[in-house]
């Protein structure tokens with residue numbers, strides 16, 4: 001039922017064939033559903049040499065061809081969304097509708113890159129002499145390596161692959177060992193769409209060994225990573241020591257500012273849905289809720305009631321609105337935040353515990369009255385826990401929202417144009433969404449500030465990380 005997990009190197013799907021293998025688990029049961037083959041050093045060398053060879057011709061391919069292949073990938077992904085989505089539910093846990101939605105919505109990344117890759121323009125700079133021609137070219141940077149995470153296994157990988165391939169680069173992807181089916185499906189999509197061998201490779205195995213091997217290789221020119229801040233810092237440090245370009249999409253701890261004058265019911269409805277989507281394992285998940293005094297109690301009561309109504313269960317069961325956490329260790333992580341909050345006198349208004357059973361289920365949790373030094377208000381929870389605190393004046397809320405080293409997503413609800421302006425200017429974040437949830441569309445840039453990383457995926461900025469700038473001055 002669950003697909004065979006293979007590597008994909010030089011246009012070939014490669015089975016385990018005696019390589020070390022580890023189990024892939026279903027987080028709803030913790031039972032094995034498949035085997036993950038681990039790359040050997042020879043596999044990595046083969047992926048590198050084929051990526052180098054493929055780059056030499058792919059860099060000169062016409063943007064029209066790149067566009068056609070990306071467009072075809074988008075079409076095929078939509079056709080296969082049910083199957084790919086079901087496999088994501090099996091290895092990642094999210095409810096089926098969310099998993100299928102991830103594939104259909106994220107097919108738009110292939111569409112967007114298909115459109116934009118035909119518009120990678122250079123420019124002509126007027127010269128000081130009529131005999132001189134000055135031009136600027138934007139050229140593909142070379143062989144890229146992409147490390148994609150387990151929370152959105154299709155979305156995060158296709159964004160990186162589409163940007164690299166659209167820019168004329170070749171790319172080696174190492175996805176998360178916990179959720180491999182979506183990345184194999186992406187390799188199959190590009191394979192079937194006619195991508196030449198070597199332009200895309202997929203390898204699996206030990207993250208530390210693979211990232212060290214690939215980043216140190218002189219063949220690799222660029223690294224793109226989505227994951228935790230500590231791992232991103234390690235990878236960026238290694239890449240920096242070798243002067244390699246990075247795009248880093250790291251952790252977040254998104255503040256939400258809800259003012260007295262907001263449409264509270266709409267705010268709660270949207271925020272509860274978004275908070276518990278993918279069991280809160282989302283880098284842009286709203287987590288620190290700053291709610292103004294006048295509406296605080298009403299907001300909390302409504303938020304808690306809606307959180308309690310969420311049906312937690314196996315993502316393949318009809319009616320499930322929140323699946324299990326992706327790994328067992330995330331339960332202990334959630335319990336750590338809750339215990340610390342309780343010890344510091346906070347109120348666990350609902351949830352706060354694992355749900356009994358074999359799977360990694362944790363109840364949707366709402367904590368109020370958190371003191372500023374609670375771990376929850378300082379470390380990224382990355383799970384189904386919302387912390388709600390009060391504020392009196394907006395300046396104070398902005399200061400508290402900006403207090404952490406993170407700066408990825410942020411949200412606000414207010415009917416006042418003055419407040420909205422102060423918030424959008426005042427928040428230290430790569431993305432600000434006001435009065436609705438409006439982030440992560442293919443045509444809009446996605447990325448963070450501070451320890452949330454650097455570089456954008458999506459929007460017209462999407463190719464910036466994959467291109468170099470070359471200036472040519474020619475005397476005729």
Ligand code: NAD
Nearest residue numbers: 147149150151176207208211227228231249250251283382
């Ligand atoms: P982790 O720090 O162990 O791993 C984070 C990610 O990095 C995983 O996908 C993992 O496969 C990968 N990774 C780990 N070591 C690596 C290495 N040496 N080279 C390359 N990749 C490596 O954390 P975790 O327990 O898996 O996940 C929880 C944390 O991860 C959260 O706190 C969250 O910040 C972060 N995370 C963020 C995103 C995101 O979308 N930004 C996605 C997934 C996880």
